[in-house]
Amino acid sequence: MVNKSKNKRKAAYVSAAALSQFLDHIRYVSTPKKVDAGLLRDYGVSEGNVFSLMSALKFLGLVDNEGKPTPAFSSLQVMGEEFVSNLREVVNTAYADLFTRLDVSRDSREHIRNFFSRNYSPSQSDKATVLFLDLCKEAGIPVAAEGEPRAVRVSTPRPVKKQRVPPEQVTPAIKEEAETPLTDDELRRIYLKKLVDQVSSPDTAGKDAEAIKAEAELRKAELDRIEQLLGITKKENKG
Numbered sequence: 001m002v003n004k005s006k007n008k009r010k011a012a013y014v015s016a017a018a019l020s021q022f023l024d025h026i027r028y029v030s031t032p033k034k035v036d037a038g039l040l041r042d043y044g045v046s047e048g049n050v051f052s053l054m055s056a057l058k059f060l061g062l063v064d065n066e067g068k069p070t071p072a073f074s075s076l077q078v079m080g081e082e083f084v085s086n087l088r089e090v091v092n093t094a095y096a097d098l099f100t101r102l103d104v105s106r107d108s109r110e111h112i113r114n115f116f117s118r119n120y121s122p123s124q125s126d127k128a129t130v131l132f133l134d135l136c137k138e139a140g141i142p143v144a145a146e147g148e149p150r151a152v153r154v155s156t157p158r159p160v161k162k163q164r165v166p167p168e169q170v171t172p173a174i175k176e177e178a179e180t181p182l183t184d185d186e187l188r189r190i191y192l193k194k195l196v197d198q199v200s201s202p203d204t205a206g207k208d209a210e211a212i213k214a215e216a217e218l219r220k221a222e223l224d225r226i227e228q229l230l231g232i233t234k235k236e237n238k239g
Helices: 004-008 016-028 037-042 047-059 071-075 080-094 096-101 109-119 122-138 172-179 184-198 209-230
Strands: none
Touching: 016 047, 016 122, 037 047, 071 080, 080 096, 080 122, 096 109, 109 122
């Protein structure tokens, strides 16, 4: 469960370099009984980062309100993959409310900044965002690329609704077509008619009977060829 008292403080906004230096240092020292400003100075933390680092350690749950180190503090006094795994758990716990509301692998830096601005401190939202993204990187938590807009969620296209013809516009031809689908042979004949219409008529101008006959036979051969290509079988008319 998220510690609600955390929302009364500013989100961690210390510089990533100062926090990284502190985490490197505690690997080589025994766990202190209490972390306070004096100890941080002894660890080499600059005066300008003492207050913000102390606030960050409390926000991250590494020390309690009195400065006593928590089990999370001890979990980060390691190296390698164990450190990365333990840091991931610390980040997931400390920023649980953010992870509940945002998908950091898809939401942009701007979305994260706005979250800190609305829920913590507008004046420190930029620094809080920088630190959060750096912690995610160190903990192996995927985040959206720098400046990348919120990823578009791909949705299944909605089927296009077929336009309905008003009843008063339904002609007998439309009704018959809708009720009785055309056979393959009927479709071929329709296509044949369109091809036939494109075949030019015999040119008889200035030609003798033999030339006209030869051209007519050529046109008939073309039409027969079209019929054969379309697979249409001619039917003899029965008397």
